[in-house]
Amino acid sequence: MHFDPYDPDLHRDPYPVYRRLRDEFPLHYAAERDFYSLSRYEDVHAALLDPGTFCSGRGVAVGVPEGPDGAVGGPGFIPLLIMMDGRRHTRLRGLVSRAFTPRRIAELEPRVRAVARRLLEEMCRKPEADLVSEFSGPLPTIVIAELLGIPAEDQAWFKEKSNAVAQFDPANARAVHPSHAMGAGAELAAYLGERFEERRHEPRDDLLSALLAAEIDEERLSQEELLGFAFLLLVAGNETTTNLISNATILLDRHREVRAKLSADPGLLPRAMEEFLRFDPPVQGLARTTTRPVSLHGVDIPEGKKVLLLFAAANRDERKFSDPERFDVTRDPNPHLSFGFGAHFCLGANLARLEARVAFEELLPAIPDYRLLDQEVERLCSGPIRGVVRLPIATGH
């Protein structure tokens, strides 16, 4: 069976393909790109909980070339938390996680709501609008930029550069990856370096200052680690939440009875967020690398091979969920794997949940009768991300 996660045709509807993978090829090998895939819930869950066998230090995307020593990235590569293992990961994560606890994140709610309202107010002035460029795109970027302490006048530039870094298309690696993305990456790194420098002299009430002050066992973050972390927040906190909101907006257009129910009872939204995450997650899967030979479902994986853990396929495994193809915003329990699991569980999960919930608490009363203008939406081609380039809607105003 042919399976290529970067095939634009797959993005139209990957779920029938995932079903075949689960049923017929629970451990699939894709020779062209030389990687394996796991798609059943139990297998994905177990691999996420076994970082000793399935490590992150050699990259979390498939089809991206590794360096000669198995290292990812070229000269000047900044280490990211998402690509670290063991003690180094635990130490760094411990330093930064305190900025993302439920309480710290809950404090952001009034700001997130104010940003959402401002964007929607603007959008509601028009009968037609692009939801991505006017709402789901700017909302997470403004929130993360404010959290980091990026001044308002730099935020448009910031968004452009972080998009260039986050979106990569391995099928066109030469066209996109090295020049465009790396160039933007270097510009962002230089910019963030300057912002850190300002705060070294004059700490402020923002995340960059908190990162500078973070200490564990009398150890501080190195300059490299500071940049790496700020970078990861940008990339991870940006496209993911944008597409969580975009994908949910599509779902609610296709399930108008559900939309009406959520409008009538916004108290259902926290649980609905979990179903949005399960049913059409913005991150379809991330890869690990085997640290030893592994045998599963009668297939032998050698050491040093990439294994794609398909969260989106696991989320629809009927071995785990009853009636998984049904979009049910009251589903309980809903143990989806869209934030991963284990040591690398999404650090921004609380922030993503907050942003998406507030987005719909504000969006539903503002444009209760919105409808998509295009039947066929234009899908992103960006690594493991499932989302849309634009989403033209009639606002009903």
Place this chain on the structure above:
Amino acid sequence: MKVRVDAAACVGHGRCYELAPGVFGEDERGHCRVLLPDVPPEQQKPARAAEANCPERAIQIEA
């Protein structure tokens, strides 16, 4: 039913005190604090949900 939390493993995702607020609470860093080490019957289902949802596997339950 008894619950324990491995404080060294907890990084403060906060799933436990969201799913089982009667059994778990948060300390000043947002990390888990066990409020009810002996879980009464009506709290056992949420406590199990918290155990299953802890990404760090920091919660142990003994029946």
